[in-house]
Amino acid sequence: MGESGKAEKEADHHPFRRPVDAATLILVDRADATPKVLVGKRHDKVVFMPGKFVFPGGRVDKTDGRVPVAAPIPKALEANLLKGRPQITASRARSLAVAAIREACEETGLCLGRKGNGSAPELKGPWRPFTEAGLLPDPSGLFLIARAITPPGRIRRFDARFFTADASAIAHRVDGVIHAEAELVELVWVEIGSKPLADLHPMTKNVLNELEKRLATGPLRHDADVPFFHFYGGRMQKDVLGA
Template sequence: MNASADKTAIRDAASVLLIRGTGEDARVLMGQRGSKAAFMPEKFVFPGGAVDATDREVTLARPLAQACIARLAQGHDAPQALAVAAIRELWEETGLMLGCAGAWPDPPADWRGFAEQGLVPDAYGLRYIFRAITPPGRPRRFDARFFLANAEAVIGDLDDFSSACDELSHLHWVSLREARRLNLPFITEVVLAEAQAHIAGEEMADSVPFFDNSTEVSTFRRIA
């Protein structure tokens, strides 16, 4: 397969909605993509990105909840790898770490900085809340899973983004209400609304919304 075909192939991806505070005071961490980015230029998004091959090799300190695993398995053969990718992308793009203290003798190259902090990635607090596939005709296409996480699970200073890569600029905590005034992709607006519903309730929802744009015909269904 040539390089141009690779770019338009649907790739698995994962994003994290990191929530700080509760109720009307709840804020979410967002950043802005660059003006020259091939995918969603200048849009404000949640930290996230494509799943890497090495994400399948990482052992989590604590796994996802079984309900999340079961739902992720409907469309992916390695559910834990999606959680690993979400944690890695959060760390790379913001410098914030979801992990537990532990030894990691031989981490993959792109996880060495994480391991050097004496941490092993921890997926226990992630909640799978949304899935969406990018419509045809876009320069990049992803089968994206969105996870909700409480910022209290982060190790370190929630306002220190000094270790972040340069993929996202203007990293900041914004209230869920004010976030909708930003330059957002449509699907980000939809996911924000879903996040608000989850924050309002304590229990995990009975199903996960799925916007399926894998073909020319867009469909909506729920993953039970």
């Protein structure tokens, strides 16, 4: 069965599934002439995209809106997240940025944070590594690269925001997160355009292409156009978010 046939079959079974908010973080190392991005190889036995190279990410959790942070998200980042439909609140925008940091720490052991003012509160659950390192999550260095909504008919649908941050923002590393039985079995820093990135999901490749274009222009800026990938009439559309 071809890809269109698969999509039609899935649509027959899951025509009304509403996408859930999700966030992905692309960490970039620009120490060399060609930027490198961090990808993780998924376990061969997981249901979603087994054996594929992915960027860390996942759905927004309830704790993401309540956890204290070292610094607020920039107003310009908040403005980008508030663009488009359905309309979200400023608190939801914050949750999306914070979710990207949590997912990266959970899946890769790399935590973006810094010491807050005064004694840091004790964080629990997935945020415990920050407490152990005396840190608070820090979303102030994140940039929004793209937004993408999974097409109708899929058993899992996400309204995903793709963020990027510089590798220099990594403040803590948790040992033992990557191993043979983990969700991600390997982490690799790879140059943009290299072979592992050719095996990415097509939508993720679209986002990576947008990031490459942004990086080629110099330092990242919040006032650059943010693409919005979505499906209409059975075809993928690329718009500018908020246009």
